[in-house]
Amino acid sequence: MTGPGPGAAVPQVAVLGTGLMGGPMARNLARAGFPVTVWNRSPDKAAALGLTVAPTPADAVRGAGAVVVMLSSGPVCDAVLFGDAGIAVQLAPGCLLIVMSSIGRDEAQRMAEKAGALGLRWLDAPVSGGTPAAEAGSLSIMAGGTAEDVAAAAPLLAALGKVVHIGPAGTGALAKLVNQLTVASTIVAVAESLLLAEAGGADPARVREALMGGFAASRILDLHGARMIAGDFAPGGPAKYQLKDTRAARDVAAGLGLHLPVLELADGLFADLVTHGGGDLDHSALYLELKRQNGRLPADSPLKT
Amino acid sequence: MTGPGPGAAVPQVAVLGTGLMGGPMARNLARAGFPVTVWNRSPDKAAALGLTVAPTPADAVRGAGAVVVMLSSGPVCDAVLFGDAGIAVQLAPGCLLIVMSSIGRDEAQRMAEKAGALGLRWLDAPVSGGTPAAEAGSLSIMAGGTAEDVAAAAPLLAALGKVVHIGPAGTGALAKLVNQLTVASTIVAVAESLLLAEAGGADPARVREALMGGFAASRILDLHGARMIAGDFAPGGPAKYQLKDTRAARDVAAGLGLHLPVLELADGLFADLVTHGGGDLDHSALYLELKRQNGRLPADSPLKT
Numbered sequence: 001m002t003g004p005g006p007g008a009a010v011p012q013v014a015v016l017g018t019g020l021m022g023g024p025m026a027r028n029l030a031r032a033g034f035p036v037t038v039w040n041r042s043p044d045k046a047a048a049l050g051l052t053v054a055p056t057p058a059d060a061v062r063g064a065g066a067v068v069v070m071l072s073s074g075p076v077c078d079a080v081l082f083g084d085a086g087i088a089v090q091l092a093p094g095c096l097l098i099v100m101s102s103i104g105r106d107e108a109q110r111m112a113e114k115a116g117a118l119g120l121r122w123l124d125a126p127v128s129g130g131t132p133a134a135e136a137g138s139l140s141i142m143a144g145g146t147a148e149d150v151a152a153a154a155p156l157l158a159a160l161g162k163v164v165h166i167g168p169a170g171t172g173a174l175a176k177l178v179n180q181l182t183v184a185s186t187i188v189a190v191a192e193s194l195l196l197a198e199a200g201g202a203d204p205a206r207v208r209e210a211l212m213g214g215f216a217a218s219r220i221l222d223l224h225g226a227r228m229i230a231g232d233f234a235p236g237g238p239a240k241y242q243l244k245d246t247r248a249a250r251d252v253a254a255g256l257g258l259h260l261p262v263l264e265l266a267d268g269l270f271a272d273l274v275t276h277g278g279g280d281l282d283h284s285a286l287y288l289e290l291k292r293q294n295g296r297l298p299a300d301s302p303l304k305t
Numbered sequence: 306m307t308g309p310g311p312g313a314a315v316p317q318v319a320v321l322g323t324g325l326m327g328g329p330m331a332r333n334l335a336r337a338g339f340p341v342t343v344w345n346r347s348p349d350k351a352a353a354l355g356l357t358v359a360p361t362p363a364d365a366v367r368g369a370g371a372v373v374v375m376l377s378s379g380p381v382c383d384a385v386l387f388g389d390a391g392i393a394v395q396l397a398p399g400c401l402l403i404v405m406s407s408i409g410r411d412e413a414q415r416m417a418e419k420a421g422a423l424g425l426r427w428l429d430a431p432v433s434g435g436t437p438a439a440e441a442g443s444l445s446i447m448a449g450g451t452a453e454d455v456a457a458a459a460p461l462l463a464a465l466g467k468v469v470h471i472g473p474a475g476t477g478a479l480a481k482l483v484n485q486l487t488v489a490s491t492i493v494a495v496a497e498s499l500l501l502a503e504a505g506g507a508d509p510a511r512v513r514e515a516l517m518g519g520f521a522a523s524r525i526l527d528l529h530g531a532r533m534i535a536g537d538f539a540p541g542g543p544a545k546y547q548l549k550d551t552r553a554a555r556d557v558a559a560g561l562g563l564h565l566p567v568l569e570l571a572d573g574l575f576a577d578l579v580t581h582g583g584g585d586l587d588h589s590a591l592y593l594e595l596k597r598q599n600g601r602l603p604a605d606s607p608l609k610t
Contacts, residue, residue, distance in 0.1 A: 129518070133519070140518030174505045178502045179521045182498045182516060192566075193483045203472055206480075210480055211484050218491065219523065220521075221523075223520070249501065261493075
């Protein structure tokens with residue numbers, strides 16, 4: 001079911017961060033019947049949503065039963081929630097704190113502890129699916145926290161997508177890093193595959209079509225493969241954020257003593273892409289970086305040779 | 306449309322090689338209305354199909370308008386078709402020679418030339434989708450050859466799956482190698498992802514479920530990810546064949562002067578898996594090899610430590 005439902009107590013929801021993802025998510029919450037107040041560092045983006053805009057995070061969360069956080073990084077979330085002017089102390093006990101940014105597993109665990117100490121309920125609930133899924137309300141939501149708190153958040157999260165309860169606090173964040181490991185390395189695999197097809201004299205568009213019918217089929221081959229073939233690298237998911245996530249995944253792997261060779265390889269290739277001027281291109285521009293490393297970059301490429 | 310269709314001239318079809326893939330493919334051709342004669346090196350496998358079994362390839366192709374070849378490797382296909390007792394010289398000009406085994410691009414091009422010199426029509430038309438798709442008649446078929454010959458083969462191929470015409474002779478074989486590059490490296494990506502999830506304290510089954518809802522979704526995560534989680538490594542696609550294909554893809558890449566780092570990495574990991582006793586396990590057993598390399602192999606593992 002989407003929305004608070006008839007007869008249910010409808011909590012006031014604050015959304016902190018209304019960028020490419022948070023904006024459409026706030027709109028979907030409002031559409032589902034939740035009274036939504038938003039705050040964003042750049043007020044212009046928030047104003048364009050047509051929702052109630054608060055001038056500060058503290059104003060946004062006043063009276064909130066749930067706070068959805070979609071800010072740019074773990075440290076930014078931590079500062080806004082628990083820093084010197086952090087709003088967590090201001091929230092009523094029992095308030096649901098739902099951090100949907102992609103953050104580190106350890107960051108999530110530390111924030112969950114701070115939230116618990118204040119009597120707040122906590123979920124780390126990052127998402128996958130990008131802006132199209134944020135707009136369609138069809139995000140894949142990976143929730144870390146107690147089953148009770150996932151159940152309490154379920155009506156709200158249903159307005160945003162499909163939630164899977166991964167495990168205790170921190171495992172939602174971990175699942176998102178795992179997701180990004182899969183995405184990053186599948187992008188590399190698809191980029192290599194299309195380059196081999198092209199260099200070997202096959203039409204990469206036909207190869208993509210054929211591969212989509214078999215075991216090689218993936219959402220990355222479908223969507224990002226189409227971008228690679230079309231040369232359309234407008235973001236979407238900027239390469240610099242993909243790199244941030246492979247870095248975070250590497251940190252978690254290192255902390256666990258794991259050697260994950262594809263993760264390390266993909267991380268290195270995305271770092272190369274960013275170094276050569278591709279940080280603000282879509283992550284599918286890894287195709288260009290691979291061409292660059294093989295001396296096959298087209299003359300009109302946005303990358304530096 | 307499936308099958309020869311009413312009123313069309315129905316060619317006699319010979320199927321050479323009735324193993325895990327060729328067997329169900331021959332059955333689907335017969336079901337679609339083609340008169341099928343089969344030959345297999347081990348006659349038992351052929352006899353179990355309930356079709357006309359020939360004692361030799363030469364007997365199988367007598368009067369055939371099309372020959373479907375699904376033997377174990379490029380050299381075996383070449384020997385049976387063009388070797389000392391090869392059957393190609395025996396075929397009527399205009400006969401369709403359709404090699405559906407996974408073979409090298411250069412092998413395909415050389416065989417296409419030999420076929421052309423005999424006045425035969427040629428397609429390299431390898432497949433993806435494995436035995437489930439072979440049985441369901443839903444293979445993805447990657448065809449290299451002329452548009453005319455693809456059109457001539459279309460009614461026959463429609464009984465086996467969906468065909469995409471990739472380009473000239475050799476590009477079907479190339480597309481299959483590209484497919485295997487994607488499959489091999491996606492298996493590595495999924496194996497690393499599930500290992501990171503498990504080592505980090507999340508339930509890998511929940512993580513797989515959540516990832517299937519977003520950009521990380523793939524057929525490999527769906528099917529092979531489920532096998533990794535269940536510990537079910539009965540083949541399916543044996544790791545030793547995956548290694549044969551990554552080797553062939555590496556050879557093509559090397560011939561083109563391409564450096565494809567994920568292909569090289571996946572090839573090395575599948576070689577490690579085979580070295581440690583996993584050659585006859587399903588290719589999803591790369592999950593075990595990755596655990597082995599991280600000192601996390603369960604005691605009852607079929608791999609050598």
